[in-house]
Amino acid sequence: MRDSFVFLVSGIGLALAQALLSCSADVNPPEPYGAVPTEHQLKWQQMEYYMFVHFGPNTFTDVEWGNGKEDPDIFNPSDMDCRQWAATAKAAGMKGIIITAKHHDGFCLWPSQYSTHTVRESSWREGKGDVLKELSDACREYELAFGVYLSPWDQNHPSYGSPEYNQVFANTLTEVLTGYGPVFEQWFDGANGDAHKGGRQIYDWDLFHNTVYTHQPQAVIFSDVGPGCRWMGNERGVAGETNWSRLDIEGFEPGLGAPPVDTLSAGNIYGKAWVPAETDVSIRPGWFYSPNTDDKIKSVSKLMDIYHTSIGRNSNLLLNVPPNREGRIHRADSLRLMELRQAIDECFSRNLLTDADLCALNTRGGSKRYAAKNLLDDDYNSYWAADDDVQATTIEITLPEAISFNRFLVQEYIPLGQRVSRFSLEIWNESTAGWDAVSEGTTIGYKRILRFPSVKARKLRLNIQEALACPILNSVWLYDATLLPE
Ligand code: FUL
Numbered sequence: 249m250r251d252s253f254v255f256l257v258s259g260i261g262l263a264l265a266q267a268l269l270s271c272s273a274d275v276n277p278p279e280p281y282g283a284v285p286t287e288h289q290l291k292w293q294q295m296e297y298y299m300f301v302h303f304g305p306n307t308f309t310d311v312e313w314g315n316g317k318e319d320p321d322i323f324n325p326s327d328m329d330c331r332q333w334a335a336t337a338k339a340a341g342m343k344g345i346i347i348t349a350k351h352h353d354g355f356c357l358w359p360s361q362y363s364t365h366t367v368r369e370s371s372w373r374e375g376k377g378d379v380l381k382e383l384s385d386a387c388r389e390y391e392l393a394f395g396v397y398l399s400p401w402d403q404n405h406p407s408y409g410s411p412e413y414n415q416v417f418a419n420t421l422t423e424v425l426t427g428y429g430p431v432f433e434q435w436f437d438g439a440n441g442d443a444h445k446g447g448r449q450i451y452d453w454d455l456f457h458n459t460v461y462t463h464q465p466q467a468v469i470f471s472d473v474g475p476g477c478r479w480m481g482n483e484r485g486v487a488g489e490t491n492w493s494r495l496d497i498e499g500f501e502p503g504l505g506a507p508p509v510d511t512l513s514a515g516n517i518y519g520k521a522w523v524p525a526e527t528d529v530s531i532r533p534g535w536f537y538s539p540n541t542d543d544k545i546k547s548v549s550k551l552m553d554i555y556h557t558s559i560g561r562n563s564n565l566l567l568n569v570p571p572n573r574e575g576r577i578h579r580a581d582s583l584r585l586m587e588l589r590q591a592i593d594e595c596f597s598r599n600l601l602t603d604a605d606l607c608a609l610n611t612r613g614g615s616k617r618y619a620a621k622n623l624l625d626d627d628y629n630s631y632w633a634a635d636d637d638v639q640a641t642t643i644e645i646t647l648p649e650a651i652s653f654n655r656f657l658v659q660e661y662i663p664l665g666q667r668v669s670r671f672s673l674e675i676w677n678e679s680t681a682g683w684d685a686v687s688e689g690t691t692i693g694y695k696r697i698l699r700f701p702s703v704k705a706r707k708l709r710l711n712i713q714e715a716l717a718c719p720i721l722n723s724v725w726l727y728d729a730t731l732l733p734e
Contacts, residue, residue, distance in 0.1 A: 275613030278633050281665035281717040283494050283522040289476060290663060292432065292468040293524055293694045294628075295393065296559050298344035299337040300528060300568035303379065305355050306536040308573055314353030316403030320369035323355065328575025330379070334386035336569070336577045340585040341592065344393030346435055346566065347383055349424050351397075354404030358427070362419045365404040384428035395433035395467075396424050400451050401440050414452035418459045425463035434460045436471040438479070438503030453501060472506035473497045474523035480563055481512035485529035485554035487563040490690040493666050494519030517669070517716075524694070527558035530568035531581055537570040545580055548587045555592060560657075562693030595729040600653055604726075605646040610634045612718070623724045631661040631722040639715045645724070650706040656687065656698040657725040658710065668692045670714040673700075676707035683709065692721075702728070 285293065305318045307325075337345050350356050357379035359368035367377045380396070387394040400417055407413040425431055436456065440448060457475070460467055468476030478495055480487045492515030500507050515525065531551070532541040546554075551567075558565040569585065572578045601624060612618035612633040620643050622630040634641050656673050660666055672688035686708075687698040708726075712719050 275615040275617065278612070278636065278664055278718055278720055280663075281667055282518070283520060284665050285493070285522050285524070285662055288466045288468055289522060289524065292477065293564065293662070295343040295432070295564065296695075297565045297567070298342045298346065298393070298395070299333070299340070300397075300530075300535075300566045301333060301345055301347045301383075302351070302530075302535040302537075302568055302570045303575075304348055304351050304357060304536070305353055306351065307570065310538045310540065312534050312536060314351065314355065314403070316353045316355075316365065316405075318353060318355070320355070320365060320367075321371050323367065323370045324372045325571070325573060325575025328377075328379070328382070328571075330382040330386040331389065332576050333383065333569075333571060334390040334392055336582045336585060337392055338390045339589065340582075341589045342392070342567075344395055344432055345383065345387055346395035346397055346433055347380070348397045348399075349380055350399055350402070350420065352399045352401045352403055352437070352439060352441065354399075354402035354408075356420065358424065360420050360423055362416050362423070363405060380424065380428050388429065393432035394429065395435060396428075396431055397435035397437065398424065399437040399439065400449070400456070401437065403441070409449055411450075413449055414455055418452075418455050421456060421459045422463060425460065425467075431464045431467045433476070434464065434467045434469050436469065436502055438472045438501075438506060440503045451501075451503075470526060471502035472512060473500045473502055475521065476523070477526045477564070478515075478523045479506075479512055480525035480527050481509035483529055485527055485565075486557045487525050487527050487561040488513035488515070489561065490514045491525055491562040491693060492517050492519060492691055493522055493524035493562065493662065493693055495521055495523040497521050497523060525563040526566055527554075527563045528566040528568065529554060529558075530570070531584065532568075532570065535568055535570065537572045537578070539573075542578065542580055545584050548584065548591050551584070551588045552591050552595070555588075556697055556699055559695060560697030560699070562691060562696060591730075595655065596657070596725075596727055598727065600647070600651060600726040600728060601645065601724065603648050606643060606724075607646070608632060608634070608641065608643045610638045610641040623721055628722060629661075629663075631720050633661075633720040634718040636718050638718050640713055641719065642709045642711045643721075643724070644707065644709045645726075647706050647708075650704050651728070652702045652704045653726050653728045654700055654702040655725075655727040655729045656700075656710075657695065657723070657727070658692055658698075658721060659695050659723040660692045661720040661722040662694050664720050665717070666691065666693050667715045667717050668712055668719055669716060670712075672711045672713065673698055674709050674711055675703055675705035676709075683711075685711075699729075
């Protein structure tokens with residue numbers, strides 16, 4: 249009796265000791281796999297959704313590409329209000345604004361001392377206006393990040409097409425990067441058309457990048473090939489179903505020297521650099537405002553589609569909303585943005601997993617620190633991880649009762665790299681006592697949203713079929729999204 253008591257006590261002691269051990273930091277966290285994001289790239293990725301603003305002489309001329317010969321007086325917004333743009337972006341749920349400080353026509357929206365084709369030469373505000381100043385102030389006021397687009401292709405500048413132009417461009421870049429506070433993203437357009445003199449400019453990308461690193465080291469540099477983030481290959485708002493945030497950029501250049509668009513869309517599975525995708529798409533048929541497109545604004549369901557094929561496919565969404573000739577966002581665009589915000593909120597506001605039970609087939613070292621329940625908390629840095637030798641495993645989810653759902657959202661913990669290459673979502677079929685697949689995917693990355701027709705179930709499982717290294721996830725969510733009318 250006494251012996252069995254001792255045995256019982258020591259048995260409990262052992263179990264306790266094991267439990268304590270599994271809570272302790274003894275189990276090493278996984279090593280990073282491949283290229284990983286910098287802290288700035290991670291912050292950028294977490295912004296997810298922000299506004300693109302195409303504004304300049306083209307706003308007044310019904311063209312998409314000006315030729316640099318336009319009369320600066322053409323640029324004359326009658327009632328420009330950057331606070332209205334910022335208020336609209338904020339209300340839409342966006343986290344920042346990127347403006348075309350200089351498009352291919354070379355017209356500078358600030359009074360650049362390196363150009364004679366600027367707001368200063370226009371009669372707008374008697375030549376004393378500065379769009380970048382007003383917008384950066386408005387972004388600060390509305391707590392939005394501020395970003396700038398500058399086109400190296402410049403159809404106005406007399407030195408374009410000669411080696412001197414590279415320094416001119418670096419100087420204009422410096423003005424923009426030193427005059428208006430922090431810049432979260434520097435957008436470089438890869439377009440490289442013929443110069444007015446006939447020659448094509450050879451861009452000095454190292455000089456341009458170093459100018460950004462010097463003045464705004466935290467800015468994520470966009471181009472076809474990054475290095476901060478990449479164009480995802482089309483302007484339709486559809487990122488690759490397979491989308492790796494890694495890319496091989498050695499030997500490539502923005503524009504003509506870029507990898508094929510298929511590669512930009514899918515990334516490179518074993519790519520050496522971390523260059524996540526950004527989806528740029530316009531709410532209207534063109535990038536610039538035209539009264540001809542007032543009735544051609546994309547529908548809410550189209551924009552919701554785009555939300556799923558961009559943010560839902562491991563890409564940020566840069567949605568272009570061009571201000572009109574008054575210098576304001578047209579009410580039709582802002583109304584649409586509010587409708588979209590409402591649709592997003594309705595779709596993703598109620599996570600059906602709050603009372604769910606999660607059970608992983610494999611948990612790293614059996615440790616609570618890496619347990620599946622971490623997938624439900626709000627702490628970005630708590631995650632579920634598998635053992636190093638496990639590249640395929642499942643996470644079973646049991647709900648308090650059978651419910652209907654049609655969206656599944658999953659996130660990999662990207663600070664340790666992107667790993668999963670094939671997975672499916674399955675539901676337990678009571679009548680056949682087996683698992684039925686409802687949806688499947690290849691990559692996950694920062695965020696992946698699966699869309700599928702409504703199903704009803706009490707038990708479901710995430711089946712990770714292939715990964716390049718032990719999978720590490722930090723969130724799963726389940727939703728029953730309202731279906732939108734076409
Ligand atoms: C392209 C440009 O040529 C378009 O005008 C627009 O600015 C788009 C976002 O990038 O390369």
